[in-house]
Amino acid sequence: MIKKISLTLTTACLTIICFAQDNIGEFHGDFDLNMQSYQEDELIGAKAADEMILNNAYLNINYTKGNFAAGLRYESYLNALLDFDDDYKGNGIPFRYATYTIDGLEVTAGNYYEQIGSGLIFRSYENKGLGVDNAMDGVRLKYSPAKGVYLKTFIGKSRTYFTYADGIIRGADAEVNLNEALNFESKTRVIIGQGLVSRFQLDINPKFKLPQNVAAYSSRLNIINGGWNYSGEYAIKLNDPIGSLTAEENNYANGSALMSNLAYSQRGFGIIAEMHRIDHMEFRSERAQEKQYIINYIPTLTKQHTYTLLALSPCATQPEGEFGTQVDIFYKIKKGSFLGGKYGTKITFNFSNIRSLEKGIKYDIDKNEVVEISNSFKNDYNDFTPKFFSKNGELFFRDINLEIYKKINKKVKATGILAKQSYNKDVLEGKTTYGTVESTIAIADISYKIKKGHTVRIELQELLADGGEGSWSMGLIEYTISPHWFFAVQDMYNWGNHDVKKQLHYVNINCGFLSGSNRFSIGYGKKRAGIFCVGGVCKEVPSSNGFSLTISSSF
Amino acid sequence: MKNIITLFSFILIITSCDVVEGPYLIDDGGATPVDTSSNTYVKKVLIEDFTGHTCSNCPAAAKELEAIHDVYGDQIIGMALHVSTGFASPHTGSGKYEYDFRTKWGTDWDNFFDISNSGLPRGMVNRTGYPNEHKLGKNEWLAAVITELEKEIDFGISIANDINGGNGTITINTELLNDVNGDYKLVVCLIESNIINWQKDGQTDNEFYEHNHALRTVLSDESLSTSSSYTSGDNCNKLISVDLSILEQYNIDYSANTAINGSGNAGGWNAENMSVIAYIYDNTTQEIMQVEEAHLMNK
Numbered sequence: 129m130i131k132k133i134s135l136t137l138t139t140a141c142l143t144i145i146c147f148a149q150d151n152i153g154e155f156h157g158d159f160d161l162n163m164q165s166y167q168e169d170e171l172i173g174a175k176a177a178d179e180m181i182l183n184n185a186y187l188n189i190n191y192t193k194g195n196f197a198a199g200l201r202y203e204s205y206l207n208a209l210l211d212f213d214d215d216y217k218g219n220g221i222p223f224r225y226a227t228y229t230i231d232g233l234e235v236t237a238g239n240y241y242e243q244i245g246s247g248l249i250f251r252s253y254e255n256k257g258l259g260v261d262n263a264m265d266g267v268r269l270k271y272s273p274a275k276g277v278y279l280k281t282f283i284g285k286s287r288t289y290f291t292y293a294d295g296i297i298r299g300a301d302a303e304v305n306l307n308e309a310l311n312f313e314s315k316t317r318v319i320i321g322q323g324l325v326s327r328f329q330l331d332i333n334p335k336f337k338l339p340q341n342v343a344a345y346s347s348r349l350n351i352i353n354g355g356w357n358y359s360g361e362y363a364i365k366l367n368d369p370i371g372s373l374t375a376e377e378n379n380y381a382n383g384s385a386l387m388s389n390l391a392y393s394q395r396g397f398g399i400i401a402e403m404h405r406i407d408h409m410e411f412r413s414e415r416a417q418e419k420q421y422i423i424n425y426i427p428t429l430t431k432q433h434t435y436t437l438l439a440l441s442p443c444a445t446q447p448e449g450e451f452g453t454q455v456d457i458f459y460k461i462k463k464g465s466f467l468g469g470k471y472g473t474k475i476t477f478n479f480s481n482i483r484s485l486e487k488g489i490k491y492d493i494d495k496n497e498v499v500e501i502s503n504s505f506k507n508d509y510n511d512f513t514p515k516f517f518s519k520n521g522e523l524f525f526r527d528i529n530l531e532i533y534k535k536i537n538k539k540v541k542a543t544g545i546l547a548k549q550s551y552n553k554d555v556l557e558g559k560t561t562y563g564t565v566e567s568t569i570a571i572a573d574i575s576y577k578i579k580k581g582h583t584v585r586i587e588l589q590e591l592l593a594d595g596g597e598g599s600w601s602m603g604l605i606e607y608t609i610s611p612h613w614f615f616a617v618q619d620m621y622n623w624g625n626h627d628v629k630k631q632l633h634y635v636n637i638n639c640g641f642l643s644g645s646n647r648f649s650i651g652y653g654k655k656r657a658g659i660f661c662v663g664g665v666c667k668e669v670p671s672s673n674g675f676s677l678t679i680s681s682s683f
Numbered sequence: 684m685k686n687i688i689t690l691f692s693f694i695l696i697i698t699s700c701d702v703v704e705g706p707y708l709i710d711d712g713g714a715t716p717v718d719t720s721s722n723t724y725v726k727k728v729l730i731e732d733f734t735g736h737t738c739s740n741c742p743a744a745a746k747e748l749e750a751i752h753d754v755y756g757d758q759i760i761g762m763a764l765h766v767s768t769g770f771a772s773p774h775t776g777s778g779k780y781e782y783d784f785r786t787k788w789g790t791d792w793d794n795f796f797d798i799s800n801s802g803l804p805r806g807m808v809n810r811t812g813y814p815n816e817h818k819l820g821k822n823e824w825l826a827a828v829i830t831e832l833e834k835e836i837d838f839g840i841s842i843a844n845d846i847n848g849g850n851g852t853i854t855i856n857t858e859l860l861n862d863v864n865g866d867y868k869l870v871v872c873l874i875e876s877n878i879i880n881w882q883k884d885g886q887t888d889n890e891f892y893e894h895n896h897a898l899r900t901v902l903s904d905e906s907l908s909t910s911s912s913y914t915s916g917d918n919c920n921k922l923i924s925v926d927l928s929i930l931e932q933y934n935i936d937y938s939a940n941t942a943i944n945g946s947g948n949a950g951g952w953n954a955e956n957m958s959v960i961a962y963i964y965d966n967t968t969q970e971i972m973q974v975e976e977a978h979l980m981n982k
Contacts, residue, residue: 213801214800215801215815290815291815291816294826326700332825332826332829333825334754335708335750335754336707336708336709337703339701339703340701341701342700342701366702367701367702367703369707371822371825372747372750372821372822372825373747373751373753373754373825374746374747374750377743377746377747377822378707380703380705380707414823415822416820416822416823417820417822418820418822418823494746499885507705507707508705508706508707508708558739558740560739560883560886560888
């Protein structure tokens with residue numbers, strides 16, 4: 129099948145190329161290659177790969193001419209890197225599309241990525257780092273029938289690895305900018321939106337009645353006035369049991385999600401207060417509860433840290449139930465003041481707290497016992513909905529951190545961070561014996577410009593914890609000769625591990641060369657097993673030991 | 684105008700959604716199991732449940748397997764294969780999870796079909812979908828079972844056991860029901876049920892969990908015959924001599940000497956709770972064409 133598609137597309141591309149030579153159309157593209165060798169390292173639990181070297185590569189080619197665009201992506205997994213699902217295997221062109229716009233109507237056929245609102249009911253996206261790609265294959269229409277009114281609708285199947293899930297996904301969204309639509313001049317701008325998604329999958333279950341068409345809908349509101357910005361979205365997913373043959377696994381309760389965000393900003397100061405409440409809201413392209421079928425997205429309410437030890441234990445969003453709050457404050461102390469110095473000082477404070485919803489009980493008919501739950505649940509024996517505010521919610525994650533950035537003089541810049549994190553390892557990693565790990569983290573990041581084009585940067589990081597893997601130290605030194613070269617050496621040392629045999633160093637060396645649109649980097653080192661998250665979507669990464677080569681390029 | 688009509692027609696499609704009202708359980712329990720006690724052969728399906736005693740989500744898969752069996756009766760044959768170092772190694776000296784359920788064959792199949800790397804629990808239904816779509820989550824088993832049960836059978840398998848005191852013979856007779864060509868292999872193995880031992884079940888460490896259909900040993904994995912062309916009415920017989928104590932010792936030695944983090948704590952077999960599973964698979968596609976199960980002790 130893939131071969132057939134590839135052949136058709138190659139022919140189509142060649143046709144386009146020939147066509148393009150006579151016209152002014154443009155080709156753009158980019159290429160990424162990630163190659164890694166894997167050697168066994170018993171101490172860190174790293175496995176050797178049978179192939180010795182594994183390789184992921186992607187090539188995107190896009191052609192545009194006026195209102196027409198077409199493109200494809202070639203993907204090659206020979207074989208997939210160990211931190212990828214090995215269902216990504218072989219070569220293929222899983223992404224190809226053509227689109228044109230005429231008289232306000234945009235028509236897309238083939239593959240596309242799409243999102244409704246913030247993604248609570250539907251988000252089709254790709255993130256190669258996470259191994260997520262749930263691209264749609266079908267048709268999509270976008271149309272603006274009047275000023276300020278934007279409609280879109282789509283139908284298709286959702287990608288899982290090199291194939292597509294069983295369910296047929298239909299979606300529609302309307303967004304209205306009231307000021308534009310009503311020709312209403314005001315300091316206050318109001319945008320409202322309404323989205324709807326429905327999945328069809330045949331009911332083949334001989335024992336339980338299942339909905340064949342499962343709908344989810346959401347309403348959203350955005351009000352902007354001067355420095356104030358409010359956005360809120362409320363979503364409901366109707367009954368969506370997973371289609372098991374056991375009563376306990378089939379949850380017929382509706383799911384719901386509410387997110388609310390109020391921000392205020394002015395020059396040198398900003399504050400954002402956010403909350404969300406998520407209840408039984410995982411939406412999939414098939415009933416089966418497998419991560420590759422997930423087609424919605426719940427944004428995380430915790431800060432996305434970039435420093436290694438701050439991001440050592442990241443918070444994975446719990447789509448089955450969580451209540452989160454977050455406050456972010458940014459303040460810049462003015463130049464010339466006592467604390468601001470010559471260049472000013474930037475201070476960022478962040479607090480986030482994620483808990484379970486109210487806990488309740490349900491009767492498990494299969495085990496004939498009562499078990500604890502903390503999300504809506506409905507079957508023939510139970511009907512439980514957690515109260516809006518949880519009184520007895522279990523802490524999943526808490527992060528309090530303060531970041532200070534200061535340019536000291538023309539040559540020296542420094543960032544200092546202090547953080548305190550609570551990480552419920554059992555819930556967030558599906559473990560059973562660790563409980564909640566409390567950690568205190570300090571980061572110092574200093575960069576020094578030696579001379580024009582030569583900069584050295586040093587990171588010193590310390591994490592103190594009793595639970596989990598215990599305490600860590602990390603040091604990094606990076607030397608950049610712009611615009612072409614960078615070199616970096618880093619060492620993570622798990623000196624506080626309770627298991628003396630695991631008090632190990634994880635040393636990594638990296639070197640990169642940039643030339644025009646091409647970037648090459650090679651590295652060698654040991655990676656620890658851990659959790660890697662982007663926006664609350666996480667994956668487990670196995671430990672590894674070996675060389676890596678990365679090439680990226682664009683035209 | 685046409686465009687608007689197109690848009691709204693899509694929206695109309697989307698407004699269709701089903702809200703199911705309880706009771707959700709269908710009164711008659713759905714399918715009526717086919718009578719498998721008569722002499723005629725019926726299509727049977729093997730569900731291989733790859734599991735581990737410290738895999739907290741695995742009991743849910745075992746339950747799903749039992750539930751499928753409840754609906755389709757003896758047309759469903761289950762096998763639990765304890766695999767992977769992370770989920771199935773014995774925790775020697777901890778007082779819990781000290782038993783080693785792993786076998787050489789379970790490990791080999793796990794490597795060949797690359798199952799546990801994708802996370803447990805996971806299973807195969809008649810090994811269909813190999814090499815890209817054979818690893819199924821528990822909620823995907825039912826659909827695969829329904830598809831398999833609709834397939835015609837080309838092979839009829841019958842099992843006759845003569846075992847006394849842990850010794851004896853197993854005879855597998857395969858009768859061709861249609862003319863077929865291909866490279867077919869016959870596998871004969873022993874499984875054991877009602878083994879009470881530790882299992883992590885959700886957040887609970889259950890000391891008295893009942894492990895069923897656990898793979899104990901593989902007695903044969905060979906070509907069905909020297910021919911690749913079969914005619915309806917052909918019969919292939921296979922006679923296997925069995926000495927359970929030797930087979931049990933093999934597993935103990937495997938656990939002690941070969942399995943990663945093994946302990947040798949792999950004995951304590953109970954022949955009363957054992958069954959023979961025999962299946963024929965297509966060596967090209969790996970698909971299991973037919974499977975049969977019989978109690979080892981002919982009870």
